Amino acid sequence: MTAPRRFVVDEELTIVTAADHRERLLAFLGDGNGVRVDLSGVADLDTAGLQVLMMTRNEGVRLNLPVEFTEPSPVVTEALALTRLEL
Amino acid sequence: MALDDDMREALDMFITEARDLVQGLEEGLLELEDQPGGGETVNAVFRAAHTLKGSSGLFGLQHLVEFTHVVETVLGSVRDGVLDVTPGLVSALLPCTDHISAMIEGLAGGRLEPDAAQAADGARLLAGLEPYLADGSAMTAGPVVAAPDAPPPEMAWRLVLHFGEDCLRNGMDPLSFLRYLSTLGTVTGVVTVTDRLPEAADMDPESCYLSFEVDLVTAAPKTEIEAVFDFVREDSDIRITPAESQFDTYVRAIRAMPENDRIGDVLITSGAVTELEMAEALRIQQERVVREGNQPVPIGEILIEQGIVPRAIVDAALTRQRRTTETRSQDTRTIRIDAARLDKLIDLVGELVIAQSSTGIPNSAGPDTSSEAQGEVMRLVDEVRHSALSLRMVPIGTTLRRFERVVRDVCMELGKEVSLVITGGDAEMDKALVERISDPLLHLVRNSLDHGIEPAGERRKHGKAQQGTLRLNAYHDAGNIVIEVADDGRGLDRERILAKAIERELVAPGTTLTDSEVYNLIFEPGFSTAETVSNLSGRGVGMDVVKRNVTALRGSIEVETARGIGTTIRIRLPLTLAIIDGFLVGVGPSSFIVPLDRVTECVELPPGPLGRDCMNLRGEVLPFIRLRQIFGVPGQPARRQNVVIVEQSGQRTGLVVDSLLGELQTVIKPLGILFSRVKCISGSTILGNGEIALILDVGPLIAGHSDREQTRQAVPVG
Amino acid sequence: MAKTILIVDDSASVRQVVSIALKGAGYEVITGNDGKDALTKLNGQRIHLIISDVNMPNMDGITFVAEAKKLPAYKFTPIIMLTTESQEDKKRQAQAAGAKAWVTKPFQPEQMLSAVAKLVQP
Structure with missing residues (x-):
C-alpha cells in the first residue's frame, strides 16, 4: 500500500466548487490509497465546502482508507471553530 | 451618519440626480396630461418618484421620504391602471414636484430639514392628493430609524436551526448566519448535527445537510434573533426558545404582568414568543381544525408541541389569562341566522300549538292509551315551543x-x-x-x-x-x-x-x-x-x-x-310578541283569552244585584268588569257566573265571565287594520275547534273601566 | 480575500452611498447602472453577493436576476432585492427569479449592512 496521495484544495471551497471537489476527492479515494487533503490554500469555505470535507472523512472511514487533513488555513480554522467540528 | 467627505460627495450627487428626477417627473406629468395613455411615460414618472424616495431614505431625509412616498403611491395607482390621469390629478401632482424641488434646493443650501413654511406647504399638498389614494393606502412610509431603548438585560437562548435543503443553492450559507449571530451577542455553545449527511454516493454537494443547535446570550429581543433568519425562513425550520436556565426569569416576568384575557398577548409581551411564531401556531391550530374537524387544540399546547416555548412558561401565562373564557366561548358558540327563518320556525310551531290544542279538546270516547300518548305529544310540543321562542331571546x-x-x-x-x-x-x-x-x-x-x-x-x-x-x-x-x-x-x-x-x-x-x-x-x-x-x-x-x-x-x-x-x-x-299563555273564558257564544300571567285567581260570582260592580273578596272590595256588558255580547248571562281576578300594576280587578274553559297556549294573530283603534283587545287567535277568540289587553281594559267609572261619577256632580 | 458585491441601481447616489458603506465595512464593490449594464459586469469574475433594485430603465431588476441566475458562475450567488412595502408581488416575483433576500426601501446604510452581513462576511 503506497502513501496517500496529496490533494490540494484550490483557494475556494464553496457551493461554487463543491460538486467539482466532491468528484475529484472521490476519484482520489477510488485509487485505494487514501488521501491527504492540503487545506493551506483555502481562502473561502462555506457549508457546502465543509460538507464535502466531512463526506471525504466519512468515506475514508467507510472504505477503511486513511484520510488526512493538513495545514488548515485561517479560513478553515475559523469555520471549524464556528461549528465546533473537527476533521 | 456623519457627513464626512465621501458622504458630502454622495449628497451632492444626490442633489444633482434629484434635480434631474424632479425635472423628469414634471415633464412626464405634463406629457401625461397631453397623452394620458403613455405607458412608458407612466413608468418613467413612477420610477422617478420611486428613486427619489429610495435615495432620500438613504440619506435619512425623512421629510422627503414621507412626501415622495405619497406621490409614488398615487403614481403607482396610475401605473397599475387603478387611477386614470385627469387634469385634476396632474394639477394636484405638479405643485408636489415644485415642493420636492424646493426641498432639494434647501438641501443644496445646507438645510437638511424643511422650514416651517415648507412643512405646512407639504402637508397641504399631501392633503390635496388624498382623494387619489385608495383607503389609507400607506400614508406612512415606514419607519427609517428605530429609536434605541435602554439596553434590556441579557437573556440566554437556545436556537435549533434546520436549514432547508435548498438554502445553499439559494446563496444562503448557514455559516454566515452563525457568524452573524455572534454580532448580536455571545455564542456560548454550538452543536453541529451531521446525522443527515448521506454517504458519498448519495450526497448532493449543493444540498444542505447540516443542522445547528446554538446557545446565544444576547440583549437583543427575540424578534431580532428571529429576523436573522428572515431570508431562509420559508424553507427552513428555525426554533428559538428561552434557554432552560431562563425559564424562571420568564415565569417571574409573566407573573408580574397585568391580567390579560389572551394567552398569546401574554407570551408575546413577555418576549418568549414572537408574533411571527404566534401567527404560525395559530395557522397550525386552524389547519388542524379544518383537517380533523375537532375542537381547536389550545394554542399553548401547540406552542409547546412546536418547541416554541416550554410548558413552564405557558403554564405561567395561562394563570395570567383572565377568566373571561365563559363569555368569550359564548360568543363563539353563537351563530347568526336570518330572522325570517326564525320567524318561519316560530310560525310553524304556532300552527303546531293550534293543531295540538284541537286534539287537546276533551274526547271522552278516546281510550286511555291515546290520551297518554297525547299528553306526551303535548309536553313535547310545549318544549318545542319554548325552545323555538328562546331562539328569539336575547x-x-x-x-x-x-x-x-x-x-x-x-x-x-x-x-x-x-x-x-x-x-x-x-x-x-x-x-x-x-x-x-x-x-x-x-x-x-x-x-x-x-x-x-x-x-x-x-x-x-x-x-x-x-x-x-x-x-x-x-x-x-x-x-x-x-x-x-x-x-x-x-x-x-x-x-x-x-x-x-x-x-x-x-x-x-x-x-x-x-x-x-x-x-x-x-x-x-x-x-x-x-x-x-x-x-x-x-x-x-x-x-x-x-x-x-x-x-x-x-x-x-x-x-x-x-x-x-x-x-x-x-x-x-x-317577553315575546308571538305566543302567550292564555286563560280561555266564555261569555255567551264568544270566547276570550286573558293573558295567564295577569290572572291571579278565579272565583264564582257571589249572587247579588245585577247592577253592582264590586264584590267582597275575603274582606276586600274588588271592583269588577262585566265582559258581556263591555263587549256588548248579546243574550242572557249564565245562571252561575265566574270572576277571573286579574292584576295590573298592583291593582286587582275582576272580570265577570260565563264560563272558565281553562289554560291554553295561544299564538297571537294581530288584529287587522280595521280594528287598530280597538282598545282592550291585543289580538286574536284561532281555537282548536276553528273558532276565533279575542285576546284581552288587560291594562287598557282596566284603565278604560276606571275612566268610565269616573265619568259616570263625575256627570251627576258636574 | 475581501468579498465582492455588485450593486445595481439606476440612482447614482444610492450606488454611491451603499458603496461607501460597504467599502467601509471591508467589502469590494462594483456597480451597475441598470440590469443591462450589470449583466456586462457579470463577466465570470467572482461575485459573492448581488444587490439589485427592482425598478430600473433598460432592464428591470427581476429580469436581471433571472438572467444572472442562468449564468453558471452566478447560479448560487445570493441576491438582495431592493423592494418597497407596496410591492409584495414584486417581492414574490423576485424570489421566484432567485433573489431570496431583500431590503425594503427606503433604507439606511446600516440596514443594508446588516442584511449583507447575514449573507456574506467581508
Whole structure:
C-alpha cells in the first residue's frame, strides 16, 4: 500500500466548487490509497465546502482508507471553530 | 451618519440626480396630461418618484421620504391602471414636484430639514392628493430609524436551526448566519448535527445537510434573533426558545404582568414568543381544525408541541389569562341566522300549538292509551315551543349598554355629571321587542338627564352628591320583563304638571286627582313640562309617544316619583310578541283569552244585584268588569257566573265571565287594520275547534273601566 | 480575500452611498447602472453577493436576476432585492427569479449592512 496521495484544495471551497471537489476527492479515494487533503490554500469555505470535507472523512472511514487533513488555513480554522467540528 | 467627505460627495450627487428626477417627473406629468395613455411615460414618472424616495431614505431625509412616498403611491395607482390621469390629478401632482424641488434646493443650501413654511406647504399638498389614494393606502412610509431603548438585560437562548435543503443553492450559507449571530451577542455553545449527511454516493454537494443547535446570550429581543433568519425562513425550520436556565426569569416576568384575557398577548409581551411564531401556531391550530374537524387544540399546547416555548412558561401565562373564557366561548358558540327563518320556525310551531290544542279538546270516547300518548305529544310540543321562542331571546344588556355613550355625550352637552348604573343586563327578551323598545328607552334616558337630574350646582345646594346617578335596571316579573329608568334627580313637580295640564286643557280646573293620576298626565299627548325646549328631549317626541310605543308592544308604563329624590319610569313588557299563555273564558257564544300571567285567581260570582260592580273578596272590595256588558255580547248571562281576578300594576280587578274553559297556549294573530283603534283587545287567535277568540289587553281594559267609572261619577256632580 | 458585491441601481447616489458603506465595512464593490449594464459586469469574475433594485430603465431588476441566475458562475450567488412595502408581488416575483433576500426601501446604510452581513462576511 503506497502513501496517500496529496490533494490540494484550490483557494475556494464553496457551493461554487463543491460538486467539482466532491468528484475529484472521490476519484482520489477510488485509487485505494487514501488521501491527504492540503487545506493551506483555502481562502473561502462555506457549508457546502465543509460538507464535502466531512463526506471525504466519512468515506475514508467507510472504505477503511486513511484520510488526512493538513495545514488548515485561517479560513478553515475559523469555520471549524464556528461549528465546533473537527476533521 | 456623519457627513464626512465621501458622504458630502454622495449628497451632492444626490442633489444633482434629484434635480434631474424632479425635472423628469414634471415633464412626464405634463406629457401625461397631453397623452394620458403613455405607458412608458407612466413608468418613467413612477420610477422617478420611486428613486427619489429610495435615495432620500438613504440619506435619512425623512421629510422627503414621507412626501415622495405619497406621490409614488398615487403614481403607482396610475401605473397599475387603478387611477386614470385627469387634469385634476396632474394639477394636484405638479405643485408636489415644485415642493420636492424646493426641498432639494434647501438641501443644496445646507438645510437638511424643511422650514416651517415648507412643512405646512407639504402637508397641504399631501392633503390635496388624498382623494387619489385608495383607503389609507400607506400614508406612512415606514419607519427609517428605530429609536434605541435602554439596553434590556441579557437573556440566554437556545436556537435549533434546520436549514432547508435548498438554502445553499439559494446563496444562503448557514455559516454566515452563525457568524452573524455572534454580532448580536455571545455564542456560548454550538452543536453541529451531521446525522443527515448521506454517504458519498448519495450526497448532493449543493444540498444542505447540516443542522445547528446554538446557545446565544444576547440583549437583543427575540424578534431580532428571529429576523436573522428572515431570508431562509420559508424553507427552513428555525426554533428559538428561552434557554432552560431562563425559564424562571420568564415565569417571574409573566407573573408580574397585568391580567390579560389572551394567552398569546401574554407570551408575546413577555418576549418568549414572537408574533411571527404566534401567527404560525395559530395557522397550525386552524389547519388542524379544518383537517380533523375537532375542537381547536389550545394554542399553548401547540406552542409547546412546536418547541416554541416550554410548558413552564405557558403554564405561567395561562394563570395570567383572565377568566373571561365563559363569555368569550359564548360568543363563539353563537351563530347568526336570518330572522325570517326564525320567524318561519316560530310560525310553524304556532300552527303546531293550534293543531295540538284541537286534539287537546276533551274526547271522552278516546281510550286511555291515546290520551297518554297525547299528553306526551303535548309536553313535547310545549318544549318545542319554548325552545323555538328562546331562539328569539336575547339579553337586553347590549341595548342598555348602548346608553353609556348616550349618557356620556348628553352629559358633555349639558355640563352635568351623571354616572350610569346598569343592572340586570342578562335578563332576556324577544329580539324584536328589544329593537322596538330601544327608542322609547332612549327618550326616557334623555328625559332623565335633561329634566330629571339637576345641574351639579343645584345638587350641591340640596345636599346631594354632585354626581347624579341614572339607573337602568331590567328584571323578569310574572312572565313580563320590567325595565326601569331611574334617576336621583329632582322628581316630578306635581303642581307644575297639574297647572300645565289645566293650561293645556287636559284636565278641568278644580278636578281632584290622585298623585299617580297627576304623574300619569305626563304621558298625555301634547304634554311637556320643560320650560325651555332643549336640544335633547324637546324635539317633539313626547312621553305620549313613549307610552304609545310601549302600549303597542302590549306593555305598560308607569311612573314613580318623589320630590327631590328622584323619578323611576317603569316599563313592563311581555317577553315575546308571538305566543302567550292564555286563560280561555266564555261569555255567551264568544270566547276570550286573558293573558295567564295577569290572572291571579278565579272565583264564582257571589249572587247579588245585577247592577253592582264590586264584590267582597275575603274582606276586600274588588271592583269588577262585566265582559258581556263591555263587549256588548248579546243574550242572557249564565245562571252561575265566574270572576277571573286579574292584576295590573298592583291593582286587582275582576272580570265577570260565563264560563272558565281553562289554560291554553295561544299564538297571537294581530288584529287587522280595521280594528287598530280597538282598545282592550291585543289580538286574536284561532281555537282548536276553528273558532276565533279575542285576546284581552288587560291594562287598557282596566284603565278604560276606571275612566268610565269616573265619568259616570263625575256627570251627576258636574 | 475581501468579498465582492455588485450593486445595481439606476440612482447614482444610492450606488454611491451603499458603496461607501460597504467599502467601509471591508467589502469590494462594483456597480451597475441598470440590469443591462450589470449583466456586462457579470463577466465570470467572482461575485459573492448581488444587490439589485427592482425598478430600473433598460432592464428591470427581476429580469436581471433571472438572467444572472442562468449564468453558471452566478447560479448560487445570493441576491438582495431592493423592494418597497407596496410591492409584495414584486417581492414574490423576485424570489421566484432567485433573489431570496431583500431590503425594503427606503433604507439606511446600516440596514443594508446588516442584511449583507447575514449573507456574506467581508
